[in-house]
Structures are given as structure tokens and as C-alpha cells.
Amino acid sequence: MKVIGINGSPHAEGNTYHGLATIKKELEANGIEMEILHIGNKAIRGCIACNQCMKNGDQKCVLPDDGVNAAIEKMVAAEGIVLASPVYYANIAGTMKCFLDRVFYAAGRGLRGKVGTSIAAVRRTGGMPTVNGMNAFIDYCEMMKPTGNYWNVIHGTKPGDVLQDAEGMQTMEVLGRNMAYLLKQRAVESDVKMADPVRKTYTNFIR
Secondary structure: EEEEEOOOOOOOOOHHHHHHHHHHHHHHOOOEEEEEEOOOOOOOOOOOOOOOOHHOOOOOOOOOOHHHHHHHHHHOOOOOOEEEEEEEEOEHHHHHHHHHHHHHHHHHHHOOOOEEEEEEEEEEEEEEEHHHHHHEEEEEEOOOOOOOOOOOOEEEEOOHHHHHOOOHHHHHHHHHHHHHHHHHHHHHHOOOOOOOOOOOOOOOOOO
């Protein structure tokens, strides 16, 4: 089994990374591989709503290659996904949001049924809006969420500060162990299939 962690911070080994690394340690202790993809330092533009990925149906974004499609391939092939972002103005960092918009629009169907969770690294406040924003992507494509023993937010300013956040680090450890459990449980029940996906009903407030 393999899990892909998405580091949405511009810093390769900042506090967001340390949260992912803590989860990685717990997963690997349970025999589950985890690869961390650093996308927060890339020039990733936002979705342009061309709908071409839906028309093509190939789980690829048609925008010029900037690493998004390579990440999609890894995420679709994995059994689990961890989304991780620093907090910018009480929400998801811009590059991470652009990445998520394009990945989940182009390949959300390929992520259905996987085990997925989100974490945020923050100096002071805005952690939960950030986690909730990332969880919206996970919920939309019917992924299964493990939990920690508190909300998935770690606190610190300078890189490495979060390692002193004892409660936050414990939450990451518990989250990693619970994710391992859920991944193993789903592997044991691999002969139990999810219900077939339904055709999405689209409405607005006009009709």
C-alpha cells in the first residue's frame, strides 16, 4: 500500500512538512509506504474552467505541464492521500488551492473510495478553515477520512517550531496510526465493493 502526501508549502522542510513527516513515520511503522510531493514551490496556475478534462475523460489537465498531471498519476495509483497546507490569510495557500482545483476537477472520479485526510500548519489562527477547505475536496469525491484525537492543525512560526507543539504532534501521530488502520481494514475488505457511483445531479438556486 502507498500513500501520497502533498506538501503545499513553498518551504520544502517547513512546519507543513514536519506534520507530513510525522504521519509518514507512523504509516511506515505499520508497513505502509508514503511519498511526499512538494508542490508549494511550483508555478501552478489556477483552473481556467475550460471543461476539456471532463470532455476528454482521461484524468489529465490540458494546461501546459507544470507537474499537476504527474501528481495526478501518483494520487490515482495510491491507496491513500494526505493534503497539507500552511495557512495564508486564514485559508489554503494559493498554490495549493490552484493545485487542488485542477487535480480534483480532472481526476476526482479516480480518487473515489481512497483514504484521505488533511492537515494545516499555522502560526496562530485559521487552521480549521484551511482543513475544512481541503476536506471539501475529499468529501466531494467520496474518499474515506481517518481522524486524529483532535483537529488536524499544528502550530508554529519558524520551521521546526511545530515539533514543540506536543498536542499537535500527538494529533499527527494518532492520525497516522488511524490512517494505517483504515487502509489495512479496507485491504482486508477488498472483496467488499463500494456502491456504484451515481450520476451527479447539478442544480443552482434558479432552477
